[in-house]
Amino acid sequence: MILTKTSQYAVRVLTYMIQSDLRVFSAHHLIKALSIPDKYLRQLLTTLSKAGFIKSIRGREGGYVLARNPDKIRLSDIIEVIDGMERYERCLLGFPSCSDDNPCSLHRKWAPLREQMLHFLRETTLDEIRQNDITKF
Amino acid sequence: MILTKTSQYAVRVLTYMIQSDLRVFSAHHLIKALSIPDKYLRQLLTTLSKAGFIKSIRGREGGYVLARNPDKIRLSDIIEVIDGMERYERCLLGFPSCSDDNPCSLHRKWAPLREQMLHFLRETTLDEIRQNDITKF
């Protein structure tokens, strides 16, 4: 798969939160709503909190709140924190030195596609995703 | 990364063989020429042999020979044998049911890109790669 499961989970959680009218989401609520494994999502939520995407509110009545201005969050921002973007930027055959000037045998055909893919990841924001009005999480 | 290392190795081995004037390649030769870990490449060569991409010749003076008509070998044929193509065909967010009629929130923007990527993997043949005249393996 292109994204790791963890990145998929992260994107799903944040898109779910941004399109909902609620403000505070408990881990329990998100686990039920998104059918993501309990303990695993809890860890992920802590990661997203530390990364500044959401803010945690501890104690009774606590939960998670979107932190940043969500239209500013890009897919690549999320992926960078979870898996790192580097894997999507590399040469398809794994050469560290592959470039226009020193291409591998697939570079000429692959590089433009890769650029499109990176553009997609870097320019797609959560706000834009919300505007699709999709309720599949 | 987009391709697994094993798939990268497989593509590199086959492109190397197809562009060379030699006919028989020993594992030892390929390991030196491509700087791929010894035992790991030997396993891979056996896999490629069983899959019919190459033919093994055992015993002294033995090695591997390209089996099929190489212009017929597509990137997706190689990947299918090593990792399976399924991971490249799936929904970006991992939904099993994602489609034009029942899209996830990224489908509209992602699906066309995925199609281009799949077209690239399915239509690029080793013969076409050879014509690039690149000697980076």
Added chain:
DNA sequence: TTAAATTACTACGACGGTATAGCATATCAG
């Protein structure tokens, strides 16, 4: 015939991604 050169098979270990479990910590309703 024999030794060298070669591929084939199988087991093992390291590592990262995924998932589970238990206990610690924090906060507030009552």
Added chain:
DNA sequence: CTGATATGCTATACCGTCGTAGTAATTTAA
């Protein structure tokens, strides 16, 4: 103040990918 409801931290296990190691089987040059 206390119990209930939350999140935070850490250890463990599983699985697939990647890599290593040793031994067996095969063929041919000499």
